[in-house]
Amino acid sequence: MVDLDQTSTPSRKELKSIRWWPAALLIVSMIAVRFTPALVEAPTLPIFIIAYLGPLAISGIILGWWLFASRATWKEKLVGFFVVVAIAVVTVVLSDKSMRDMNLIFYIIPTGVGFFSAALILFANRTTLRLPVAIVAAMVGFCSWTLLRSDGVSGKFDPSFAWRWTQSAEERFNSLIKQEPKVGASVANAELLKADRISLKSSSWPAFRGANRDGKFFGMTLIEDWQTTPPELLWKISVGPGWGSFSTANDLLFTQEQRGDKEAVVCLSAKTGDRVWIYEYASRFEETVAGAGPRATPTIADEGLFSLGANGVLSCLDANTGTKKWVRDIQVDSNRKPPTWGFSSSPLIVNGIVVVHAGGKDDKGLLAYNAVTGEPRWSVASGDHSYSSPQLATFSDVTGILMETNTGMQFVDSETGKTIWQFDSVTPNYRTLQPLVIGDSVLIAAVLGSGTQRIKVSREGDKWTVTEEWASRDLKPDFNDFVEHKGSLYGFDGNIFGCINLADGKRRWKKGRYGNGQVLLLPDADQMLVTSEQGELVLLRADATKLVELAKFPAITGKTWNHSMMLGNRVYIRNGEVAACYKLPSALIFSPTVAKE
Numbered sequence: 001m002v003d004l005d006q007t008s009t010p011s012r013k014e015l016k017s018i019r020w021w022p023a024a025l026l027i028v029s030m031i032a033v034r035f036t037p038a039l040v041e042a043p044t045l046p047i048f049i050i051a052y053l054g055p056l057a058i059s060g061i062i063l064g065w066w067l068f069a070s071r072a073t074w075k076e077k078l079v080g081f082f083v084v085v086a087i088a089v090v091t092v093v094l095s096d097k098s099m100r101d102m103n104l105i106f107y108i109i110p111t112g113v114g115f116f117s118a119a120l121i122l123f124a125n126r127t128t129l130r131l132p133v134a135i136v137a138a139m140v141g142f143c144s145w146t147l148l149r150s151d152g153v154s155g156k157f158d159p160s161f162a163w164r165w166t167q168s169a170e171e172r173f174n175s176l177i178k179q180e181p182k183v184g185a186s187v188a189n190a191e192l193l194k195a196d197r198i199s200l201k202s203s204s205w206p207a208f209r210g211a212n213r214d215g216k217f218f219g220m221t222l223i224e225d226w227q228t229t230p231p232e233l234l235w236k237i238s239v240g241p242g243w244g245s246f247s248t249a250n251d252l253l254f255t256q257e258q259r260g261d262k263e264a265v266v267c268l269s270a271k272t273g274d275r276v277w278i279y280e281y282a283s284r285f286e287e288t289v290a291g292a293g294p295r296a297t298p299t300i301a302d303e304g305l306f307s308l309g310a311n312g313v314l315s316c317l318d319a320n321t322g323t324k325k326w327v328r329d330i331q332v333d334s335n336r337k338p339p340t341w342g343f344s345s346s347p348l349i350v351n352g353i354v355v356v357h358a359g360g361k362d363d364k365g366l367l368a369y370n371a372v373t374g375e376p377r378w379s380v381a382s383g384d385h386s387y388s389s390p391q392l393a394t395f396s397d398v399t400g401i402l403m404e405t406n407t408g409m410q411f412v413d414s415e416t417g418k419t420i421w422q423f424d425s426v427t428p429n430y431r432t433l434q435p436l437v438i439g440d441s442v443l444i445a446a447v448l449g450s451g452t453q454r455i456k457v458s459r460e461g462d463k464w465t466v467t468e469e470w471a472s473r474d475l476k477p478d479f480n481d482f483v484e485h486k487g488s489l490y491g492f493d494g495n496i497f498g499c500i501n502l503a504d505g506k507r508r509w510k511k512g513r514y515g516n517g518q519v520l521l522l523p524d525a526d527q528m529l530v531t532s533e534q535g536e537l538v539l540l541r542a543d544a545t546k547l548v549e550l551a552k553f554p555a556i557t558g559k560t561w562n563h564s565m566m567l568g569n570r571v572y573i574r575n576g577e578v579a580a581c582y583k584l585p586s587a588l589i590f591s592p593t594v595a596k597e
Contacts (some may be wrong), residue, residue, distance in 0.1 A: 018070045020124040023062055023117045030058040030110060037156060043494075044449035045429050048157065052102075055110035062117045070120070076131050084116055084138050091142040096164050098150040102288045107159070108145045115141030152291045154559065155478065155495050155516025155533055169558065169577040170292065173238050174260050183275045196250060198319035199302045203249035205565055208297035208346035213391040213434050214521075215483045217566045221525035222539060223585035226551035231537065231582040234570065235273035236556070240264065241293030241576040244346070245563040247300050249319065252276060253572060254300065255579070256307055258284065258293040263309040265298055267322060270567060273581060277322035285310035285342045290561070293576060295342050295387070297563075301349035303371040308356050310342030316354070316374060326374035333367055333376065334360025339385040344432070346389040348401065350414050353377050355401060359385040366390065366403055366410075368417060378417030383407040387432040387479070395440060396459035402442065404435045409444050409455065409466075421464040423455050432479040436489075438502065441469060443489065447478045452489070454505065472505025474498075479561065483521040483528065488544040490528060492516060497530065499544055511547040514538060518563045531573055535560040537582070556580050 033054035037043040043051070063084070067077050091108060092100060099108065119137035123130035151160040151168065162168070167175075200206055209215045223229055240257030247254045253268040262280040269276055286292040298307040305319035312330040317323060331337065336358060345357040353368045365382025369375060383405025393402045393411070400420055401412040408425035412418065427446040436443040438454075445452045451473035458465045475482065475493050482491025487502050497512030497519075515533025521542065522529065527550070530538040535556040541548035560575040569586035573579070 016127055017125045018072050018120060018130070020070075020121045022065050022069060024121055026058050026062050026065065027114055027117060027121075030055045030114060033058070034110070038158075043156075048448060052106045052157070056105050059110050059113040062113050066117070066120070072131075080116070080131055080134060083135050084113065087135075087138050087142045088112060091146060094143070094146045096146070096149040098288070099145055099148065103145070103150050103159070108142060111145070112138050112142035150288060152559065153289050155480075155561070157289075160559070169238075170241050170258070173240050173577070176238055177240075177259055180275070183277055198249045198252070198300060198305070200300060201302075203247065203300045204567060205246070205248045206300040207247055207348070208245055208299070208389055209434060209481065209563060213389065214436060215481055215519065215563070216521045216523055218522075218524055220522050220566065220569065221587045222522065222527055222529075222569070223587050224527075224539060224550040226539070226553055226585065229585035231553050231555070231571075231584050234271070234581040234583055236578060236580040237268075237273045238577065239266075239574060239579045241291055242574075243290055243293060243295045243561055243576065244297035246565040246572050246574070247298050248565065248567050248572075249300050252319075254298040254305060254319070255574065256294040256296065256298060256309070260284075263294050263311070263313065265305070265307045265315065265317060265322070267319075268579075270570070270572070270581070273579070279315070279317055279322040279324065281309075281313060281315070281327075283309050283311045283313055285338060287341060290341065291576065295344035296346040296389070299347045299349055299354075301354075301371065303349065303352070303354075306347040306349060306354050306371075308343055308345055308347055310344070311338055312343045312358070314347070314354070314356060314369070314374075316371070328369060328374050330356060330358045330367060334358035334364040334379075336360040336364070339387070340430075341387060344387040344389070348390040348392065350392055350401070353414065355390045355414070357382060357386050357388070357390060357403060357405070359383055359405070365405070366401075366412060366417070368414075380412060380417040380419060382410055382412075385430060387430060388434055391434060393435075393437045393442070395457045398459070402435050402437070404431050404433070404444055406431055409435060409442060411457075421457070421466050423466040425453060425455075433477060433481050436482065436484055438484055443482070443484070445475075445477050445482075449473070449476050449494075451476050452482075452500075452505065454502075470505040472500060474505060474507035474510075475500045478516060480516050480518055481563070483519055485521055485523055485526070485528075485542045486544070488542070490519065490521075490542065492519075495533070497540075497547070501544075508544050509546050512538075512540070512549070516561065518561070520564060520566065529564065529566070529571065531555075531560055531562075531564045533560055535573070535575065537564075537571065537573065553582075555582060 036051045116138035119134040148161045149164045242257040251270045263283040265279045267276040294310045296308045304316045314328040316325040348355045354371045355368045368377040386405040388404040403410045409423040411420045429448045433445045441456045452475045453471045454469040480492035495516045498510030499508040517532040520529040526542045528540040537553045537555045539551040558577040564573040
């Protein structure tokens with residue numbers, strides 16, 4: 001006779017323990033995948049996708065294991081699954097708004113599911129305890145994120161978190177501006193406002209990265225011993241979030257920042273840092289990587305001061321007073337929303353028109369307006385997004401506008417908007433750098449490990465030919481512009497500073513660990529001034545054979561992605577929290593002018 005109790009015994013034994021080893025392998029895989037970019041100097045887009053979306057996908061597989069392959073009872077499975085989902089929903093509701101987008105995908109869900117499955121593994125044989133303990137672990141894994149806020153990421157996408165109840169830099173700044181005195185009231189500011197009218201001629205640094213947008217500052221040699229004669233702090237002030245740089249004229253600085261729910265163009269005294277005037281308008285753009293604030297740099301021209309906000313507000317102001325002349329909304333004019341990281345095009349003014357990139361459909365990519373009236377002049381198709389800015393260039397005695405987009409490089413007639421030539425180099429990523437013109441060739445770059453290209457431009461009659469001279473992955477910049485000097489290209493390969501041969505793109509050296517910073521070239525002195533991601537000023541020798549670090553100085557604190565600017569022997573540096581001016585020890589000043597051809 002068959003004993004029914006004995007036949008059911010194996011089934012009961014089977015229920016005593018869940019099949020835990022697949023979950024253990026999945027947790028190990030999740031951790032390994034997440035930290036893959038830390039092992040790669042210049043991660044490519046596929047590596048980023050695997051590293052940041054991989055843990056989310058593995059979390060889904062873990063829940064699938066729990067429901068269909070864990071050998072738990074169906075009651076345990078369903079209760080556990082729906083409770084975890086409920087905890088996740090509650091976490092989203094209770095968490096800080098900065099944690100509800102990419103952080104939810106990249107960190108919160110993988111942590112909560114990881115804690116849940118880890119507890120199930122540890123208590124695999126404890127039938128009465130494993131689910132309650134796993135639910136508590138899931139609550140800890142999910143809900144602990146409600147205590148934090150996100151302060152963005154580093155250049156390598158490493159996250160920065162802070163306690164939710166502590167004030168952010170922006171909150172501290174917003175508290176300060178409520179107490180700031182009315183601008184333009186001081187005697188010093190009154191004298192500045194009485195100065196000669198600002199024009200292009202009066203400006204030594206009129207636009208993003210200088211008049212030629214190439215990051216070169218002529219006429220200066222810096223003393224290289226900063227131990228004996230360190231940089232002297234002239235002033236330091238709090239500023240609102242913003243990722244642009246400075247332009248300058250008549251001892252005035254112009255920059256952009258976020259002030260609560262308003263974007264602002266701000267005029268500062270270059271000598272004292274005092275605010276001379278502020279032009280504000282209702283607009284706020286914010287995303288997880290860089291946070292809030294405008295991305296572009298104001299441009300000085302004879303017709304006025306031009307600025308573009310991250311939401312697409314294009315303004316023309318009186319540079320001396322901050323009075324509005326005209327405003328356009330390029331979202332409306334191009335029929336498109338801001339790209340992922342906001343409109344970033346620093347305006348270009350040429351021959352009475354102002355040009356910005358919008359990336360709208362059809363012919364609404366590059367937009368031109370009358371610089372005096374703001375009326376549209378022309379528009380032309382120009383990729384569907386770019387974080388670069390238009391700039392002037394000349395090839396075969398023809399001067400036009402260069403624009404680098406996700407589709408490649410474009411050369412446009414400034415009078416008509418007609419595309420003169422187009423070099424197709426489509427990237428699945430995005431482009432942020434300024435093109436660098438070297439004679440009859442142009443250097444362009446794409447991000448996330450794609451590398452750098454050099455293209456050659458030639459003309460016979462009306463026929464233009466554009467060909468690739470070389471493509472190199474020995475210099476793989478992201479949003480960190482490069483400079484050229486005496487046959488070498490200096491810039492950031494990932495987040496390490498390096499040098500390649502301009503002739504063939506081959507690496508010469510790679511060593512400077514300054515994070516994702518920016519660089520200025522002092523060509524008369526064979527010197528480079530690097531701003532590190534940590535806010536240091538680093539003086540380098542422009543040496544093609546090796547890294548020669550001459551001096552280093554901690555200038556400001558906080559994530560520093562902005563380009564610095566020089567005026568005489570004063571350097572102006574800012575990030576999304578603070579701006580400062582340092583007097584650098586100088587051996588010789590040739591001239592305050594900017595450009596040399």
